[in-house]
Amino acid sequence: MKPSLLVWAILAAALLWIGLRFFERSMVFIPSRAMYAHPGTVGLAYEPLFLTASDGVRLRAWWIPGPSVDSPVMLCLHGNGGNLTDRTDKMRLFHDAGAAQLWLDWRGYGESSGSPDEAGLYRDALAGWAWLNAAKAVPAARLVLYGESLGAAPAVELATRVPAAGLIVDSAFTSLVDMGKLVLPWFPSSLIRFRFETLSRLPRVTIPTLFLHSPDDDIIPYEMALRNLGASGAAKKRLVDLSGSHNEGFLQTGPAYPKAIKDFLDALPKEPK
Numbered sequence: 001m002k003p004s005l006l007v008w009a010i011l012a013a014a015l016l017w018i019g020l021r022f023f024e025r026s027m028v029f030i031p032s033r034a035m036y037a038h039p040g041t042v043g044l045a046y047e048p049l050f051l052t053a054s055d056g057v058r059l060r061a062w063w064i065p066g067p068s069v070d071s072p073v074m075l076c077l078h079g080n081g082g083n084l085t086d087r088t089d090k091m092r093l094f095h096d097a098g099a100a101q102l103w104l105d106w107r108g109y110g111e112s113s114g115s116p117d118e119a120g121l122y123r124d125a126l127a128g129w130a131w132l133n134a135a136k137a138v139p140a141a142r143l144v145l146y147g148e149s150l151g152a153a154p155a156v157e158l159a160t161r162v163p164a165a166g167l168i169v170d171s172a173f174t175s176l177v178d179m180g181k182l183v184l185p186w187f188p189s190s191l192i193r194f195r196f197e198t199l200s201r202l203p204r205v206t207i208p209t210l211f212l213h214s215p216d217d218d219i220i221p222y223e224m225a226l227r228n229l230g231a232s233g234a235a236k237k238r239l240v241d242l243s244g245s246h247n248e249g250f251l252q253t254g255p256a257y258p259k260a261i262k263d264f265l266d267a268l269p270k271e272p273k
Helices: 003-028 084-096 118-135 149-159 176-183 222-231 256-267
Strands: 047-052 058-064 073-077 100-104 143-148 166-170 209-213 237-241
Touching: 047 118, 058 084, 058 118, 073 084, 073 118, 073 149, 084 100, 084 143, 084 256, 100 118, 118 149, 143 149, 149 166, 166 256, 209 222, 209 256, 222 237, 237 256
Parallel strands: 073 100, 073 143, 143 166, 166 209, 209 237
Antiparallel strands: 047 058, 058 100
């Protein structure tokens, strides 16, 4: 091959690689910077704050006190779209279920700095846990990790690293590779950079685990919930069926959704006095 043709071939390959990486990122992370609501919008007292991840990224977070000083505390990790302001209805439901909550926005979302990637989300989740320990002295016996959709992967990963009383896996996939094969069967799985391996990590999670998923989920198949449930290493685990779509199922399910959360929180072992 002539030198000039070789240069063009290398350039074309480089551009294709960059294009694939950009395409993958745009499919996985769909952040919004617009902040249009807050917990006060749904009648909740809250403390706005910034957390700092281990690599220096600043993360917008909201601390929502529980109904009592000894309420269970949920570290809440949201999905791949929008930002914190899209979850205020869920914050209200969790408060009514008896929980205090720390919600954080991923890097690159809302008022958080940085740009999202898989390793970064794991750091962000750990920053939330570290703040609860340092600022609120939340004992493991009162801590529940909650992950929604994409956010379930960092919640499960965190559950393999830190002590907690329970884990809630809401509408989660088995892995991003599995989702890629489903949504983009033509995209070579070997080229997928972001993996978010939930299924392979669940056998190491032994704390009580609640799975939530709608059989009618229009984005993540219910079959993935069944596989996640089967893979979980928890002795106490339960799958509660939701109703409706992936994004609105928690509302379309009606009172059964917050009841499942409340029942799970109430069944956790009580903190020694």
